[in-house]
Amino acid sequence: MDFQLSDDQRALRSGMRDLLGAVFDRDRLRAAVERDGALDRSVWRELGAAGFFALRLPEEAGGVGLGLPEAVLLFEEAGRALLPGPLVATHLAAGLVKGAAEGEAVVTAVAGDLPVAHLAEADAVLAVGLRGEALSGEETGAEALTGEALRAFVAAARPVRSMDPLTPLHRARADTERAPATTERTPAHAGRFRFEAALLTAAEQLGSAARTTEAAVQHAGSREQFGSPIGAFQAVKHLCADMLARTEPARAAVYAAAVTGDPVEIAAAKLLADEAAVRNASDCLQIHGGMGFTWEADVHLHLKRAWLRAASWLTGAGAEELLAADLGTAGRLPRSSAAYGRPAPEAEGGG
Numbered sequence: 001m002d003f004q005l006s007d008d009q010r011a012l013r014s015g016m017r018d019l020l021g022a023v024f025d026r027d028r029l030r031a032a033v034e035r036d037g038a039l040d041r042s043v044w045r046e047l048g049a050a051g052f053f054a055l056r057l058p059e060e061a062g063g064v065g066l067g068l069p070e071a072v073l074l075f076e077e078a079g080r081a082l083l084p085g086p087l088v089a090t091h092l093a094a095g096l097v098k099g100a101a102e103g104e105a106v107v108t109a110v111a112g113d114l115p116v117a118h119l120a121e122a123d124a125v126l127a128v129g130l131r132g133e134a135l136s137g138e139e140t141g142a143e144a145l146t147g148e149a150l151r152a153f154v155a156a157a158r159p160v161r162s163m164d165p166l167t168p169l170h171r172a173r174a175d176t177e178r179a180p181a182t183t184e185r186t187p188a189h190a191g192r193f194r195f196e197a198a199l200l201t202a203a204e205q206l207g208s209a210a211r212t213t214e215a216a217v218q219h220a221g222s223r224e225q226f227g228s229p230i231g232a233f234q235a236v237k238h239l240c241a242d243m244l245a246r247t248e249p250a251r252a253a254v255y256a257a258a259v260t261g262d263p264v265e266i267a268a269a270k271l272l273a274d275e276a277a278v279r280n281a282s283d284c285l286q287i288h289g290g291m292g293f294t295w296e297a298d299v300h301l302h303l304k305r306a307w308l309r310a311a312s313w314l315t316g317a318g319a320e321e322l323l324a325a326d327l328g329t330a331g332r333l334p335r336s337s338a339a340y341g342r343p344a345p346e347a348e349g350g351g
Contacts, residue, residue, distance in 0.1 A: 005073075012073060013074070016077040017080070020077060020078070024040075029301075032166055033166060036168060037084055037164070037167055037168050039085050039106060039118060039121050041106075044090075044103045045102075045103045047087075047103050049102075052087075052103070053101050053102070053103055055070060055091070056070075056094070057095050057101060061095060063095070068261060069259055072199065072200065072258040075203035076203045079205060079207025079211075080208065080210060082298070082302065084166040085106065085117075086106065086107060088201055088204075089197070090103075090107040092109075092126070092196060093107040093124065093126055096126075097126075097146065099123065100124070105124060106121055106123050106124075107123065107124045107125070107126060108125055108126070110126070111128040111313065113171075114312060115162075115169040116157065116171070118168060119168075119169075120154070120168065120170070123150075124144050124145060124146045125144070125150055125153055126143070126144055126145075127144075127145055128194060154170075156172060162308070163304045163307055164301070166305065195263045198266055198314035199257055201270070201309050201313050202250075202257075202269045202270040202273035203258075205273035206247070206251055206276065208277045208305065208306055209243075209250060209273065209280040210247050211302065212243070212281045212283075212299065212302050213240070213243040213244055215284055216239070216243060216283065216288075219287055219288055220236050220240060236287060240287070242279075243276075246275060246276040246279060247276050247280065250269070253268055253272045254273055256269070257269040268319070270313075270319050271319045274306070277306035277309065278310060281299060281302040284299050284302070285299045
């Protein structure tokens with residue numbers, strides 16, 4: 001069995017990198033920072049035209065007809081570029097919210113008591129109702145809030161300070177009264193939403209981890225101290241090696257989870273990708289030295305975004321509980337079929 005990327009997958013990834021290099025280069029990144037993370041709708045529409053949001057919609061529904069592994073490759077590139085915005089929610093809302101697939105609508109999401117990103121600019125909010133402990137992974141359902149329901153939700157929310165200058169946050173009151181939702185997502189889609197969101201977020205973390213590794217190696221090769229590149233010093237070599245040693249296992253885990261769709265494997269992938277993104281950005285900052293701590297350097301943006309993603313969808317504590325529960329059961333927790341709203345094979349009868 002060949003686990004290497006196909007030629008088509010490599011071309012897809014390369015095309016996404018080229019697109020982001022053209023529509024969201026470093027100048028646009030820094031401009032977004034100066035705008036406090038305000039979204040550039042023209043970039044959003046470019047992504048829609050390229051099929052980023054409609055990637056997994058069937059062709060008869062106007063989509064590209066590809067799968068979760070291909071989506072992971074695109075989100076990895078988005079993470080490399082530090083592309084801001086609620087990419088995961090809009091991608092998952094394609095086919096549910098009008099205009100999401102084409103990039104004409106910006107869709108954000110709220111799950112439990114987590115803050116909501118880019119709420120002020122959203123055309124719709126996916127509200128995911130969680131039930132029970134983190135290890136259960138159960139959801140009561142999800143609904144798309146638009147129109148009057150969206151306006152009521154936004155009016156009741158309050159802005160909170162975000163550690164990432166590219167991601168404005170709001171927190172909704174727990175007792176918010178919402179108008180009836182315009183659209184409802186069926187319970188069969190609810191489990192899929194949470195775990196796929198976690199996996200796509202892990203893919204963004206993977207892209208960030210890979211980018212900070214490259215930035216650290218590049219700086220270590222060009223920056224000189226005592227007449228030699230700092231990359232010649234053993235301590236710096238070890239930091240760079242550790243960064244690579246975190247990135248590649250995370251890559252394998254994210255790619256494997258994209259193939260299986262298994263909630264437990266997604267939890268493991270999210271843990272590894274979160275660690276790689278946060279620790280690699282920290283080490284990259286260390287290798288850059290004093291200049292790494294300045295506002296003009298991009299390293300701090302990767303670190304702050306990595307912290308934020310690590311606290312979204314499936315946190316470290318939730319993923320650890322899910323993994324521990326899976327290891328501690330006599331059999332195994334319901335795997336990918338149950339997470340997608342269908343009974344697990346063992347629950348359908350038989351031993």
